[in-house]
Amino acid sequence: MSGIKKFFAKDGTKSVISSLISILIGLVFGAIVVFIVGMSKKTIGVKGAWEGVRLIFFGVLNTGRSATGALTWGFNASNLGNMLFRSTPVILTGLSVAVAFKTGLFNIGAPGQYLMGTLASLALALSLPSDKLPTWLIWIIAFVGAMAAGAIWGAIPGLMKAVFNINEVIACIMTNWIAANLVTWFFDGSAFCNVEEYGKTGYIYKTSFNNVATAKFGLDKLFAGSQANAGILIATLLAVVMYIVMNKTTLGYQLKACGSNRHAARYAGIKDKRNIVLSMAIAGSLAAAGSALYWLSGNTEFFWSTYQSLPGDGFNGIPVALLALNNPIGVVFAGIFMAMLNIVGMQLSNLTAYNEYITDVIIAVIVYMSAFSLVIRMLLNGRPKKEKAPKKSGKEAN
C-alpha cells in the first residue's frame, strides 16, 4: 500500500472524514434553509440570501461591511478570539460526555455538573480575600474547587449505577435539576448577589472585581478586542491528558473494559463499581472545569436567578461529543466548530435581516448527520475481512 492509501485506510482518518462529511451536509443544509427563508422574505431577497449563505460558511472571517455596503472579508481578530473563548466550556462539557461515553456511560448530567462548577468557582473566587492571598492562588483554588464539586456531583449518579444499578440517565436528569435549584437557592441566600455595578441588581459581579481572572497568555494581543484567554489552552491540555489517560494507561484500559463489558471486567478481577463511579467523577470534573473557565475569565457576569433552566453549554457537550465520535482530540475541534457557528449566528443577525437561530438549525442537522457518520464510516470501511490463520503457521490446526 502506498502512503496515501495507508493514510486513508486508517480508522482515525475515516472517522475524521465521516465527521467532516456530516459537517458539510449540515452547512449545505443550513445554506439551503437560509436561501429559502431569504427568497420568501421581501426584506432579504436574492442578494441578502447570497450574503447569508456566504456568512454561514465564512462568517468568522467577515470584517463587516464596506462603505458601499458590500461584505468585507479578512482576519477578524475579535471574532476568532471570541470563538476560542466560547469554545472553551463546550470543549470541556463535550470532553465530559465523550469520556463517559467511552466508558459506556451516557453523561446527560453535564449541565448539573457544570452548575456545581459554577457554584464552587464563583463562591471561592468571590469569597477568598484577594488582599491577603495572591489572586493566582485564588484562581487555582477556585478552579480545583470547581472540578472537585463537579466530580462529587458526577459521582452521585455513578454510585447509584454501581450500587443499585439505577440507569445513569435518569439519575443524571434528577441531579441536574437538584443542582439547578441548589445553585439558585445558594446564590439567593449568599451575599454575592448584592454586588452592584452601574445600578444593576441581582448580578454577581465579574470575578475580575477582585482581580481573579484567567491569565491571558498574550492571546488578548493576538486576538485584539476579544475575550480570548488561556482557558482554551487549559481545555486543550485537558483534552490531550484525557486522550493519553484513555488510550495509553491502565486506568483508561480498566475504565473502558468496565464500560464495554462490566461482567467480563468483574470476572477479570477489575473493580467494576469503583470504575463506574470513577469515570462519572472524571466526567463531572471535566464539565465543571468548563464552567470554571467560563466564569473565572473575568469578563462574564453571572445572573443567579437564571437557573430556573439548565445551562445550554452543558447540553451542547452532547452534540460536540457526537460530532467528535467521542475522540478527546476531536472534541477540541468539534467544540471550536460549534463556537464558530455561534459567532456566525451573531454575524447573521448583526449584518443581515436573519436571526441567529438559523445556526441552531445547522447544529441540529449536523447532530442528526453525526448519527449517520457511523453509516458513512461503514461505507468507507467496506466489508470486514474474513478470518485467516495466524502468521507463519502454514500447518493445519492441531
Next chain:
Amino acid sequence: MANNSEYVIEMLHITKEFPGIKANDDITLQLKKGEIHALLGENGAGKSTLMSVLFGLYQPEEGIIKKDGVEVKINNPNDATALHIGMVHQHFKLVDVFTVLDNIILGAEDTKFGFLQKKEARKKVKELSDKYGLYVDLDAKVEDITVGMQQRTEILKMLYRDNEILIFDEPTAVLTPQEIEELMQIMKNLAKEGKSILFISHKLNEIMEVADRVTVLRRGKYVDTVNTADTNKQELSNMMVGRPVQLQVTKDEAKPTDVVLDIKDMCVYNEIHKKDAVHNVTMQVRKGEIVCIAGIDGNGQTEFIHGLTGLSKITGGTVKICGKDITKASIAGKSENMSHIPEDRHKHGLVLDFTLENNMVLQRFQDKEFQNHGFIRFDNVRKYAEDLIEQFDVRSGQGPITIARSMSGGNQQKAIIARELDRNKALVVAVQPTRGLDVGAIEYIHSQLVKQRDEGKAVLLVSLELEEVMSLSDRILVMYEGEIVAECDPKKVTAQELGLYMAGAKRQDKEDKEVAGA
C-alpha cells in the same frame, strides 16, 4: 404438481464470493422430497451463506437453483416464501409480548372487513399441532414459554404457511437433551408427512440419528454427499475437518497427588429464588486429575462456580486453594491460583469490543510486564498476544488487532483458553468449555485440558454433556439441586446410572461417597 425430478430443491454449482474470499465455491446440494438432509461443516465452512442464497438473501455469482426440476430465481425472502421454503433461525424471530397464536399468524393473518379472524387460524394451527405432535399453548405469551416451545412455535409458523421445504439452522444449540429428543421425533414426523428438511448442524450424533443423507462442506468447498446409513461419525468428522479427528479422548491413567482445591460445606445463596442454590458442598480436587461436575443445567453448577471464582458471595463453608483460605478473598485474590474458563464466553470471557490483544491481558494488564507507571506497554502486549495466537492457533481477520466480536465462536473460545492456560495456575476451572463448538475445536480443547492435567494441574470441569463427562474426567461428581449426590468412577459407572443420579432418582449416602472417593 407434476414433475419428473427426484429432487424438490436443487442448488447446482453455487459460487458466492465476498471480497477476498469464496464463501461458496461450486457447491451442489440436492434435496429429495420427504428426506431429512443434513448440511455439515465447521464454523465458517459456508453453510449459512449457502442457506442465505437459498433464502434469497444473497445472489450467487454462478450456479442455478431448481425447484421441482424447474429453474427458479430467488431474489429475496418473499420469493423463497412463495416457493414454500421456510426457515427456523438459530435465534428465533418471535415477538415476545405476543401470544403463540399471534406469532404464528403474524404476516399471514386472515381478515374480514379489516378485522382479524383468529378462529379459522386457531383451528388450522390446532390441527397442525395435533398432526405433527407439536404441543404448544396457543394463548401463552412467548416470553413466558420454554425455549423448546418457542421452537415449536417457529415450526408451526412454517407449517401454517404451507411450507414444503423446511430449513433448520442449528436447531439444537439452544435446547436441553430432552427437548432435542423431542425435536428429533418431530423432524421425523414431518419427513414422514412428505416435508423435505434441510438440517444445518455440526453435531454428529444428531445427524446420525435423524438425517437420511449428509452433504459436507469444508472451507467453502463441497466435499461429498453420503447416506448416513453408509457412513459413521468418524468418517463424517474426518470429512468435515479434512484430517483424521480423534473423537475419543486419549489419556493415560491419572496420577493424582496433593490436594489443590479443598471445599468444605460451601453454600451459595440465590437472591432471586431466596434459597441456597448451592448447599453444603464438600469436595477436593488434586494435582493431576480432572474432576467433573455433572448434572442437568440449573442444578446449582453456575452458582457453585460463581461462588468459587468470586462472582457471587459464598454464604457458608470454606474454600482453600493450595492450602490458602480464599473464602472471603476478592475476585483478583481468588484468581491468584486459579484459571477460569467461564461458562458464558460473551458475558464473562471477553470484552467483545476490545481487540484480541487487549482481551489477552484482561487480568494481567497490571503486571510489570505490561505496564510501566500506569502506562500500558503496547509493544509487550502485542508480542505476548502474537505468541499466544501462534501457540494456540487462534484464527482471526487481523491478528492481535482483530475486534473480538468479529471472531468465530470457536476462535473466541480458543483465545480465552489461551489466556487462561497461559496464566499457568495450579487450578484450572473450565465450565462447559466446548459448548457450541465443532468437533475440531472440541478435540483441541479436550487435548489441552488433558495436557494441563498431565502437567500436574488440578482440573475442575463442569459439563452438561454426558459424553464429555464420561470421556474426559477421572472422577465424576453429580450435582442435583445444589448438592453433590454422587461420586463415581467414569470407568465403572454407566451413562444410565449417571442419568439417574442427575435426575435425582438415586443418591449415594455419605459413606458410599467416601469409599468411591478414596
